[in-house]
Amino acid sequence: GEDVEQSLFLSVREGDSSVINCTYTDSSSTYLYWYKQEPGAGLQLLTYIFSNMDMKQDQRLTVLLNKKDKHLSLRIADTQTGDSAIYFCAPTRPASNYQLIWGAGTKLIIKP
């Protein structure tokens, strides 16, 4: 069946780059999203990439997509304490524009 895998935790030093990785099983996902959940807050869309792209940059965020290996990554440059959150990888479900397949989420821990 469809599956999305992420590491549960990532610890980085403040000022370093964070790279959160995600692997998924279904190559027909049209859009691949990253959502962010801050402590005590709801989930919010952080960024996304269309399946025919291999990279997207948005300020400190870089999304890389390797369709051949079914691998998605989110790089956060110059990680700050405000980046502490859980990050979810969520590709669209095959044949659906609306439903997503969610990873377990990666908790990003920032060390001073």
Place this chain on the structure above:
Amino acid sequence: DVKVTQSSRYLVKRTGEKVFLECVQDMDHENMFWYRQDPGLGLRLIYFSYDVKMKEKGDIPEGYSVSREKKERFSLILESASTNQTSMYLCASSPGDRGVTEQFFGPGTRLTVL
């Protein structure tokens, strides 16, 4: 700003009780979703609705039902609550457009079943 509100932030119920969780969105979105979020498991879709009175089962519909009588309101019903339904319940809505569609989430309801 899109606003998705949920009827309660915290709820404590007893085993066997009927539980209603309500979700309201104010952006005229076609799609609404109910998820449960458990540590290490991420978000799992319980039910999805793409229009008034229309619903689709998600990955874990057993023990739950839903109701969408009005476009802005989507209710999740636990017919007979059990301890394994203790969880965080998240409601979301999204527009029915093609292309990129962002899901907007409510703050969640933390349900404890004793």
